[in-house]
Amino acid sequence: MIRLENISKQNSHRILFIEASAALLRGEKIGLVGPNGAGKTTLFRMITGEEAPDEGQVSVDRGITIGYFDQDVGDMAGHSALAEVMNGAGPVSEVAAELHDLEHAMADPDRADEMDAIIHRYGEVQHRFEELDGYALEGRAREVLAGLSFTQEMMDGDVGALSGGWKMRVALARILLMRPDAMLLDEPSNHLDLESLIWLEAFLQGYDGALLMTSHDRAFMNRIVTKIVEIDGGQLTTYSGDYEFYEAQRAQSEKQQQAQFERQQAMLAKEIKFIERFKARASHAAQVQSRVKKLDKIERVEPPRRRQTVSFDFPPAPRSGEDVVGLKAVHKRYGARVIYEDLDFSIRRRERWCVMGVNGAGKSTLLKLVTGTTEPDQGIVTLGGSVRLGYFAQHAMEVLEGDRTVFQSLEDTFPQAGQGSLRALAGAFGFSGDDVEKKCRVLSGGEKARLVMARMLYDPPNFLVLDEPTNHLDIATKEMLIGALANYEGTMLFVSHDRHFLAALSNRVLELTPEGVHAYGGGYTEYVARTGHEAPGLRE
Template identity: 40%
Template sequence: MIRAQSISLMRGGDVLFEDSDLQVFPGHKVGLVGRNGCGKSSLFSMLRGELHADTGDLHVPAEWRIASVAQDTPALEKSAIDYVMDGDTEFRALEEQLATAEASNNGEQIAHCHDKLAAIGAYDIQARTASLMAGLGFTQSQLQQPVKAFSGGWRMRLNLAQALIARADLMLLDEPTNHLDVDAIFWLEGWLKQYEGTLILISHDRDFLDSVTTDIVHIEHNKLNTYKGNYSQFERQRAEHLAQQQSEFEKAQVMRQHLQKYVDRFRYKASKAKQAQSRLKAIEKLPTQAPLRAESGVDFHFLEPEKLPNPLLTLRDAKAGYGDTTILEHIKLNLVPGTRLGLLGRNGAGKSTLIKLLAGELEPMAGERIANPGLRIGYFAQHQLETLDMSASALLHLQRMDSAASEQKLRDFLGGFGFSGDHATRPVEPMSGGEKARLALALIIYQRPNLLLLDEPTNHLDLGLRDALVAALQEYEGALIVVSHDRHLLRTTVDEFCLVADKKAETFDGDLDAYHAWLQERAASDKRSEQTAPSRQRDNRKEQKRKEAEMRQKTKPLRQTIEKAEKSIQILENELADLHDQLSDNSLYNDDRKADLQALLDKQTAAQKELSELEETWMEAEESLTELTEELQSEND
């Protein structure tokens, strides 16, 4: 097992761990949680042997094979499936040993290598790799594409697949769901539940932690604190502990009462729809989370929109896409104040395209996008973090938006997002991804939008800020459209779902569990199609061969005529060339050889006449063959 005794570690002048202990038993699945910067990634580096404790002892069994996700992916020509297979380092090492043995014709070593390859299941590794990559969203055609052809997010999926294919005793996963959509997350959950080794997982996805983990290690106050159970069970235990502290309990009570009112209000309004019932179950946990939010120090609210026109935005039979490529068509949406819609769909189906159409970043290719004059959109997407001024501070960003506001008012507002004191005046550039996301959200909220479009808003946000965002969205009075792989966020903030699939965006009558079932059925259908495809291909090839044979039979006379003419033309051209050589003899033009000259000229004339007739025959046959071939092809089509 993994054992840490009295370990201490300092990084950059900050104490991360101090006189801290830890035990992780074989086969346990541990969620590692804590605020950003508390030392989670440093602990991973220690487990990999890249960092060493300043004091104390960290023991990881020497024989354990450790797998983790690479953070960089070079632009390789190597195919995606070969790159993923590189994750099984023992298989690659045996491959090299076998190649060396074969090169030296060492029969004994060749047999030994084959035995070891069979023992590790090497002969089905390609099939296992393809199956694993399919679970992470890769299509069959992508498996042979070079690594350099994939975007950054898809390369991170390749790195994740490379870690999963390794037969590791200890797997270290740092935010594995960040670049996955909901269907890939469902698949990864199932895979990790079946994983027999020891897992330590850093994640800010509470549903993922709840589904996968058996223990939680919480880093707080430079200590590693272990809790038995999943994340929700950890929250309850920790909330009870905090509630025992009177000062924190008083603050938590105010927050708990507020959240309980929300739960009660929703309970009495809940319809019989599946997603409404699912949401009710999720928000009933919120009062338990109140002490944790109070303790986190991050708490913000959406400012009330200045106007709530009705409708806010309408799409009428709209079509969206890029260039000549249509992604979605026949889109019909009517957004009114209070709309709370979650977009579901497989990767690449068009969820982000729909968000961009709603935001006005894409013009409809057809149909109408009708925006109310009073519409004010707040649009959050990851690419917008790049639009922040890297040299400006959080405070300066707000001052540029509202120069009339007092500095204290703006500082008070930013404090709710964790930008207090000197932190409010530091430049953006050295900020973490989570801090930049917080600032982008703050800038959106300050503008009082009445339509909020959120495309993966929780990427880079820690659990404390995700909870604060959930609470703020529950109070928000405008319309809300969300694309997210965070199922807790979806369950607790939206009332209905829209399924984006097959170039359509239509109401989905079900909750996330029903969507999971839909994904499984769709995957099964795709698999059946793949299995029947070879049979269809064989039938198609058989029919094609029959048509080709029929065409050959019908065109045979013309092809024979052409072939015969071509042979005769070749003979005559050779004969004419020979006659030309004979006629080049100067002695042939003497008076005593007139008869010979005349005979050669007569042969040349006859050959030229015959050649001309053959060329005409060949040309007519070629034209007839072309016409007949086109006619037969048209009949076959």
């Protein structure tokens, strides 16, 4: 279907691809992986024809339809979310638009003399619309939007009033409704709550076209893809299997290559030692000459390319008292909507609570009540003795000073810290080389989130409250964060849609449902085993 043959590509002074090849065949589901800046988005843009390779060829079979979802959704306003999705549904939406125009023409008295031709054309177009299952289009569009957590009110409301994250869901729904022959999805799991993520997983598992996607969610990737294409050092390498298999294969290949490299280095050292020792002796001239020729002919084994992974040892948090926070008879409402009524909830030292619930259940509200960002309408919220609170929320990124660089921002927060320590901290959160000199105002949302997280964890509080901390973090940074928090001896309360993060770090689950609040001992894995579902909104 889609082939990349010996492609080379350079952006500015950065070489992205060197004679790289790969293919996407009919029905294949492939995960595209590689470090930030490796060229994943450029690869998508070359397939869609938005960019051309400098050398080599990108070929797409004739007649193949491609749907491409990326993070740049553009302006959406003046239509309902439903209309926006239906308008992008490919050929069927074009036929629907013509059908709509013909219906208007038939009702126009000024076009009475054209009526026979209009009616004839209407019959043809209507037949084509039926062939394309057009009359089911609105129902299918509503089904896709509902799967992505849209209410009926949001579907019918102006898409221009939605936040950026919800607009991205509209753009994603448009591609899903289109059901093209090939889907290119660049980070479709961003901005989705857990229920939407699981629905999308099932949708893509049932999709019979070809799929090429990137995702920072390893659980999501594992359940969908059957192949991995890795971009590394300008090359495209294909691995058969899911993300877990790829990781294991990559580690094994690196180990084997390292062993080959070391064996060859030992052999070369031995030969060179012989040559150096006997090169001045006439009696060994023939042997020396023979060995020199042999060395010239040997194909050198390269050491494996090392992925830049930086770990960081975060200092231990000071100990808090046993009672960390308590909510007693708390009531909270927004307008007519009751969020909490007579809520009692307490957190003890070293408990790690993950909060589960559908959109609007009150997850972020609970975190705001606990951190004092929002006051309860009734009841009391009490922090325990010696509790030092750290709160990560999306608005936390607004405290960054735009004209300070990443490194200056860290220095401002920790004036006593050494430069080496702060550079290691920056590196652990994905700021290496010149990245530390970037001004905060030009950072992407993900980069700002990483910087705020770095500032919070360098001198960690003993009670961490985290609202979607893994949004925009790549897999490597997530793994570093999970490793750091696994060794964290403080207390945690957090919301996340990343199941790997939930399973690795929680030891308690608070489930918010319309029927009430339920607490579960044991972490997310035990919660799934006990309830039979991965999120509260998925009850049968």
